[in-house]
Amino acid sequence: MPPESGACPIASAADFDAWVVRQPAAELADPFTFVIGMDGSLRLAPRRSEHVACAGGEPVLSAGEIGFGREAGRWVVREVSNQSTGYCPDGSSWPAVAGALDRIGLGHQARFTHEVVFRRCPRCQEHNIVREGDFVCVYCDGDLPMDWNVDPEGPGRPTA
Numbered sequence: 001m002p003p004e005s006g007a008c009p010i011a012s013a014a015d016f017d018a019w020v021v022r023q024p025a026a027e028l029a030d031p032f033t034f035v036i037g038m039d040g041s042l043r044l045a046p047r048r049s050e051h052v053a054c055a056g057g058e059p060v061l062s063a064g065e066i067g068f069g070r071e072a073g074r075w076v077v078r079e080v081s082n083q084s085t086g087y088c089p090d091g092s093s094w095p096a097v098a099g100a101l102d103r104i105g106l107g108h109q110a111r112f113t114h115e116v117v118f119r120r121c122p123r124c125q126e127h128n129i130v131r132e133g134d135f136v137c138v139y140c141d142g143d144l145p146m147d148w149n150v151d152p153e154g155p156g157r158p159t160a
Helices: 013-021 092-105
Strands: 006-009 031-039 042-045 060-070 074-081 117-120 128-129
Touching: 006 013, 013 074, 031 092, 060 092
Parallel strands: none
Antiparallel strands: 006 042, 031 042, 031 060, 060 074, 117 128
Protein backbone atom coordinates (compact mmCIF):
# COMPACT_ATOMS: atom_id res chain seq x y z
CA MET A 1 0.00 0.00 0.00
CA PRO A 2 1.49 3.36 -0.97
CA PRO A 3 2.35 5.55 2.02
CA GLU A 4 0.67 8.58 0.42
CA SER A 5 -2.73 6.89 0.74
CA GLY A 6 -2.84 7.70 4.46
CA ALA A 7 -4.20 4.20 5.06
CA CYS A 8 -3.31 2.28 8.17
CA PRO A 9 -3.61 -1.52 8.30
CA ILE A 10 -5.37 -2.75 11.43
CA ALA A 11 -4.70 -6.42 12.12
CA SER A 12 -5.21 -6.55 15.87
CA ALA A 13 -6.68 -4.78 18.88
CA ALA A 14 -3.20 -3.40 19.61
CA ASP A 15 -3.01 -1.96 16.07
CA PHE A 16 -6.40 -0.29 16.54
CA ASP A 17 -5.42 1.09 19.96
CA ALA A 18 -2.19 2.53 18.53
CA TRP A 19 -4.06 4.02 15.56
CA VAL A 20 -6.95 5.55 17.53
CA VAL A 21 -4.72 7.43 20.01
CA ARG A 22 -3.03 9.19 17.07
CA GLN A 23 -6.39 10.54 15.79
CA PRO A 24 -7.35 14.10 16.69
CA ALA A 25 -10.64 14.35 18.61
CA ALA A 26 -12.19 16.32 15.71
CA GLU A 27 -11.38 13.45 13.31
CA LEU A 28 -12.91 10.87 15.65
CA ALA A 29 -16.20 12.76 15.54
CA ASP A 30 -16.60 11.83 11.84
CA PRO A 31 -16.50 8.49 10.07
CA PHE A 32 -13.33 7.18 8.43
CA THR A 33 -12.76 5.60 5.04
CA PHE A 34 -12.28 1.85 5.30
CA VAL A 35 -11.57 -1.09 3.05
CA ILE A 36 -11.40 -4.80 3.72
CA GLY A 37 -8.54 -6.22 1.68
CA MET A 38 -8.72 -9.52 -0.15
CA ASP A 39 -6.85 -11.01 2.81
CA GLY A 40 -9.70 -9.94 5.12
CA SER A 41 -7.71 -7.17 6.78
CA LEU A 42 -9.13 -3.78 7.76
CA ARG A 43 -7.45 -0.62 6.50
CA LEU A 44 -8.46 2.83 7.75
CA ALA A 45 -7.84 6.28 6.31
CA PRO A 46 -9.20 9.80 6.89
CA ARG A 47 -12.73 10.28 5.53
CA ARG A 48 -11.51 12.60 2.77
CA SER A 49 -9.44 9.70 1.38
CA GLU A 50 -10.47 7.75 -1.69
CA HIS A 51 -11.26 4.08 -1.11
CA VAL A 52 -9.15 2.95 -4.07
CA ALA A 53 -6.14 4.84 -2.62
CA CYS A 54 -6.85 3.35 0.83
CA ALA A 55 -6.66 -0.11 -0.77
CA GLY A 56 -3.50 0.74 -2.72
CA GLY A 57 -5.43 0.20 -5.96
CA GLU A 58 -6.06 -3.44 -5.12
CA PRO A 59 -9.40 -5.31 -5.21
CA VAL A 60 -11.33 -5.44 -1.94
CA LEU A 61 -13.94 -7.56 -0.22
CA SER A 62 -15.77 -4.45 1.01
CA ALA A 63 -15.36 -0.69 1.41
CA GLY A 64 -17.23 2.19 2.96
CA GLU A 65 -17.27 4.57 5.88
CA ILE A 66 -16.97 3.66 9.56
CA GLY A 67 -17.36 5.64 12.78
CA PHE A 68 -16.16 4.71 16.25
CA GLY A 69 -17.13 5.59 19.79
CA ARG A 70 -16.52 4.50 23.37
CA GLU A 71 -19.00 2.34 25.26
CA ALA A 72 -18.41 0.80 28.68
CA GLY A 73 -14.74 1.77 28.50
CA ARG A 74 -13.99 0.18 25.12
CA TRP A 75 -14.01 1.19 21.47
CA VAL A 76 -16.96 0.05 19.34
CA VAL A 77 -18.28 0.71 15.87
CA ARG A 78 -21.08 3.28 16.04
CA GLU A 79 -21.86 3.43 12.32
CA VAL A 80 -20.71 1.60 9.22
CA SER A 81 -21.82 1.80 5.60
CA ASN A 82 -20.83 0.40 2.23
CA GLN A 83 -20.72 3.94 0.81
CA SER A 84 -17.84 3.78 -1.66
CA THR A 85 -18.28 5.05 -5.19
CA GLY A 86 -14.77 3.79 -5.98
CA TYR A 87 -15.73 0.14 -5.37
CA CYS A 88 -19.57 0.20 -5.20
CA PRO A 89 -19.64 -2.84 -2.88
CA ASP A 90 -22.80 -4.87 -2.53
CA GLY A 91 -24.55 -5.06 0.82
CA SER A 92 -23.74 -8.76 0.89
CA SER A 93 -20.12 -7.77 1.59
CA TRP A 94 -21.07 -7.25 5.27
CA PRO A 95 -19.66 -10.61 6.49
CA ALA A 96 -16.16 -9.53 5.37
CA VAL A 97 -16.53 -6.34 7.43
CA ALA A 98 -17.89 -8.19 10.46
CA GLY A 99 -15.08 -10.76 10.24
CA ALA A 100 -12.39 -8.08 10.20
CA LEU A 101 -13.99 -6.26 13.13
CA ASP A 102 -14.35 -9.52 15.09
CA ARG A 103 -10.67 -10.35 14.55
CA ILE A 104 -9.61 -7.08 16.13
CA GLY A 105 -12.20 -7.25 18.90
CA LEU A 106 -14.35 -4.26 17.98
CA GLY A 107 -18.02 -4.49 18.94
CA HIS A 108 -20.34 -3.83 16.00
CA GLN A 109 -23.86 -4.08 14.66
CA ALA A 110 -25.31 -7.10 12.87
CA ARG A 111 -25.28 -5.34 9.48
CA PHE A 112 -24.44 -2.05 7.78
CA THR A 113 -26.10 0.83 9.62
CA HIS A 114 -26.58 2.50 6.23
CA GLU A 115 -26.58 0.26 3.18
CA VAL A 116 -26.13 1.89 -0.23
CA VAL A 117 -27.56 0.05 -3.24
CA PHE A 118 -25.32 0.30 -6.33
CA ARG A 119 -26.25 -0.86 -9.83
CA ARG A 120 -24.66 -0.53 -13.28
CA CYS A 121 -27.08 0.37 -16.07
CA PRO A 122 -27.09 -2.34 -18.75
CA ARG A 123 -28.06 0.26 -21.37
CA CYS A 124 -25.52 3.07 -20.79
CA GLN A 125 -23.07 1.27 -18.43
CA GLU A 126 -23.14 4.11 -15.87
CA HIS A 127 -22.98 3.36 -12.15
CA ASN A 128 -26.05 4.41 -10.16
CA ILE A 129 -27.04 4.70 -6.52
CA VAL A 130 -30.58 3.37 -6.16
CA ARG A 131 -32.65 5.70 -4.03
CA GLU A 132 -36.02 4.93 -2.47
CA GLY A 133 -36.24 1.61 -4.33
CA ASP A 134 -36.38 3.33 -7.73
CA PHE A 135 -34.38 1.00 -10.00
CA VAL A 136 -34.17 3.46 -12.92
CA CYS A 137 -30.94 4.85 -14.35
CA VAL A 138 -30.51 8.56 -13.61
CA TYR A 139 -28.52 8.96 -16.83
CA CYS A 140 -30.68 7.27 -19.49
CA ASP A 141 -33.92 6.25 -17.69
CA GLY A 142 -33.15 2.58 -18.42
CA ASP A 143 -34.27 -0.10 -16.00
CA LEU A 144 -31.68 -1.19 -13.48
CA PRO A 145 -31.40 -4.85 -12.46
CA MET A 146 -32.59 -5.93 -9.03
CA ASP A 147 -29.38 -7.93 -8.45
CA TRP A 148 -25.99 -6.31 -7.86
CA ASN A 149 -24.09 -6.10 -11.15
CA VAL A 150 -21.45 -3.44 -10.73
CA ASP A 151 -18.43 -5.64 -11.36
CA PRO A 152 -19.22 -9.32 -10.81
CA GLU A 153 -15.61 -10.32 -11.44
CA GLY A 154 -13.93 -7.59 -9.47
CA PRO A 155 -13.76 -5.29 -6.48
CA GLY A 156 -16.47 -5.07 -3.88
CA ARG A 157 -17.91 -8.51 -4.45
CA PRO A 158 -17.48 -11.03 -1.64
CA THR A 159 -15.57 -14.07 -2.80
CA ALA A 160 -16.79 -16.43 -0.10
